[in-house]
Amino acid sequence: MKGISLEIHVGDVVAVLGANGAGKTTLLKVISGLMSPKSGTIRLMGEDLSKFPSYKLAGMGMAHVPEGRKVFATLTVDENLNLGTWGVRNQFNPRQIQETKEWIFTLFPILKTRRKQLAGTLSGGEQQMLAISRGLISKPKMLLLDEPSLGLAPILVQEIFKVIQKIHDEEKVSILLVEQNARKALSIADYGYILETGKIVISGPAVELKENEQIKAAYLGGARIQAT
Ligand SMILES: Nc1ncnc2c1ncn2[C@@H]1O[C@H](COP(=O)(O)OP(=O)(O)OP(=O)(O)O)[C@@H](O)[C@H]1O
Numbered sequence: 263m264k265g266i267s268l269e270i271h272v273g274d275v276v277a278v279l280g281a282n283g284a285g286k287t288t289l290l291k292v293i294s295g296l297m298s299p300k301s302g303t304i305r306l307m308g309e310d311l312s313k314f315p316s317y318k319l320a321g322m323g324m325a326h327v328p329e330g331r332k333v334f335a336t337l338t339v340d341e342n343l344n345l346g347t348w349g350v351r352n353q354f355n356p357r358q359i360q361e362t363k364e365w366i367f368t369l370f371p372i373l374k375t376r377r378k379q380l381a382g383t384l385s386g387g388e389q390q391m392l393a394i395s396r397g398l399i400s401k402p403k404m405l406l407l408d409e410p411s412l413g414l415a416p417i418l419v420q421e422i423f424k425v426i427q428k429i430h431d432e433e434k435v436s437i438l439l440v441e442q443n444a445r446k447a448l449s450i451a452d453y454g455y456i457l458e459t460g461k462i463v464i465s466g467p468a469v470e471l472k473e474n475e476q477i478k479a480a481y482l483g484g485a486r487i488q489a490t
């Protein structure tokens with residue numbers, strides 16, 4: 263991955279699209295400090311993040327929801343959410359955290375009814391909701407989502423995208439959304455980047471990307487999209 267320059271304005275939804283192996287997950291890991299860039303800097307609201315270990319980033323307003331719903335299977339929904347508060351324990355008191363939880367339960371009511379259930383026994387869709395919720399519990403300014411709709415039934419894909427939109431609208435959270443569902447991602451994004459073998463090959467406002475012939479052919483309505 264080389265020479266990547268990517269900018270996210272406060273409150274924007276930015277989509278990163280690309281085929282399998284293009285480097286989308288790697289890019290998110292570099293942004294959230296799970297991997298270090300060979301050169302260059304990652305800044306959040308002007309602050310250089312490379313000097314901070316990744317566990318500190320939650321307290322600085324960054325939340326990374328990794329690919330593949332990495333919830334803790336042997337812990338309950340509540341316990342999984344509580345783990346997400348660790349990084350911000352000095353910023354929010356228990357009452358504030360409870361308020362955030364209530365907000366999350368308005369986004370995903372099903373999680374409220376399942377709060378005592380072990381995460382490993384949740385459905386795939388519910389686990390994805392929990393993974394996103396665990397990111398939200400730290401009240402991030404910037405949310406990194408790695409393929410939130412992967413492997414979900416169409417109705418759940420709809421729901422997840424609706425919630426992403428809501429998180430953005432209600433809390434003005436900046437969102438970096440990695441997706442193979444290009445059509446859906448561009449429909450809620452302000453701006454988009456197309457990644458191919460570790461390089462940004464096209465970028466622009468989402469409305470323009472949707473009309474771009476190259477993107478239409480490769481990512482919108484092609485076999486790749488139907489397969490996801
Ligand atoms: N730790 C690693 N060591 C060596 N190669 C790696 C490592 N992590 C990722 N890669 C390689 O880097 C490339 C990009 O991987 P990455 O996971 O970022 O792709 P992706 O765009 O997220 O793909 P997908 O859509 O399948 O999730 C792949 O070819 C992958 O095999």
Ligand SMILES: [Mg+2]
Nearest residue numbers: 286287288329
């Ligand atoms: Mg990936």
